[in-house]
Amino acid sequence: MKTVGFIGCGNMGGAMARALCRTVSPQDMVLANRTPAKAEALAAELGCRTGSNENAALCDLVMLAVKPQMMASMLAPLQPLLAARKDRFILCTMAAGLSMAQIRQMAGGDYPVFRINPNIPSSTGEGMIPYCAAGLTPEEEAECVRILSGAGRVDSIPESLIDAASCVSGCGPAWAYQFIEALADGGVACGLPRAKATEYAAQMLLGSAKMLLDTGRHPGALKDAVCSPGGTTIQGVRVLEERGFRGAVTDAVIAAYEKTCKLREG
Numbered sequence: 001m002k003t004v005g006f007i008g009c010g011n012m013g014g015a016m017a018r019a020l021c022r023t024v025s026p027q028d029m030v031l032a033n034r035t036p037a038k039a040e041a042l043a044a045e046l047g048c049r050t051g052s053n054e055n056a057a058l059c060d061l062v063m064l065a066v067k068p069q070m071m072a073s074m075l076a077p078l079q080p081l082l083a084a085r086k087d088r089f090i091l092c093t094m095a096a097g098l099s100m101a102q103i104r105q106m107a108g109g110d111y112p113v114f115r116i117n118p119n120i121p122s123s124t125g126e127g128m129i130p131y132c133a134a135g136l137t138p139e140e141e142a143e144c145v146r147i148l149s150g151a152g153r154v155d156s157i158p159e160s161l162i163d164a165a166s167c168v169s170g171c172g173p174a175w176a177y178q179f180i181e182a183l184a185d186g187g188v189a190c191g192l193p194r195a196k197a198t199e200y201a202a203q204m205l206l207g208s209a210k211m212l213l214d215t216g217r218h219p220g221a222l223k224d225a226v227c228s229p230g231g232t233t234i235q236g237v238r239v240l241e242e243r244g245f246r247g248a249v250t251d252a253v254i255a256a257y258e259k260t261c262k263l264r265e266g
Contacts, residue, residue, distance in 0.1 A: 001090070001140075001143055001144075001147065003059040003060045003061070004020060004062075005030040005032065005051075005056030005059030005063065006030065006031045006032060006056060006063045007032050007033075007056045007057065007066060008033060008063075008065030008066040009031050009032070009033040009042050010065065010066075011120065012094060012120070013063070013065030013094075015120050015121075015151075016063065016065065016118055016122055016123075017042060017046060017048065019118075019127065019151035019152070020150055021048075021150070022125060023146060023147050023150040026046050026048045027048070027049065029049065030049050030051045030055050030056045031049070032056040034066075036050070053074065053077075054078065054081055057078045057081055057082060058085070060088075061090050061147065062089060062092065063094070064091060064092065064095065064103070066095065067095065068095040068097050071093075071098060071106055072106045075106040075107050075108070076106070079109075082108065082109060090112045090113070091113050092115075092144065093114075093116070094116050094117065096117065096166055097260045097262075098263070099159060100133075100159060101134075112134070112136045112140065113133065113134050113135060114131060114136060114141070114144045115133070116129050116148065117131075117162055117163075118170070119172070119173050121173055123151075128169035129152060130155050130161075130165040131144075131154060131157070132156065164257055166260065167253050167257045171252075171253070171256045175249065179201075184200075184201045187200065187201065
């Protein structure tokens, strides 16, 4: 696959376009958006080309980066173009809640589909991208993984679990930012300047996540290692448990998943 076309350059589409510029030549990428000015601004930043949805749909890898509720109306006018193509191409969807079968139905053909649920940190190369695929050869799947590796970790998962995965890795950054902001608020309340408190909280979360991934240890064991007997950390843990921290986070994931299921049902 040499060319990549993006249909949609919003927050998620833009993040993935930035990420793919690490593995694909920007000159081989076509950016299209409902508001052309948005695609033009991103193309100027990255050195990509701009075009229409039809231009993007003629690429080898077609990134469908529009909202789930807009997917059918976006793909409908492209059906004749896709049906007329004689070359091999892959549709890559990042729409929450829409199955690969639904994408094929909306696109009007039994095309190869690569379904991903990336997250906003993908723009930095530190994203988490669960995926599943249908109709791809092993070589094509490996090539898609290679191309997407510029966004971060790319992991295969059954389609039956990809919505749940998305509610952890895709929605999670918003909650992580809430946690960082809350930590910084606490630091400010104790006298730290806002910028310092935010920097310390963000780097702490980054380092903690890297340590967990690098060591493979259970998060509970790593938490226990920080909590000295009679120390300060365990008092904070106690307060978080009293305030229902775990339950609130778990409920947030479940709420996001239930909303995703409603999107899937239409």
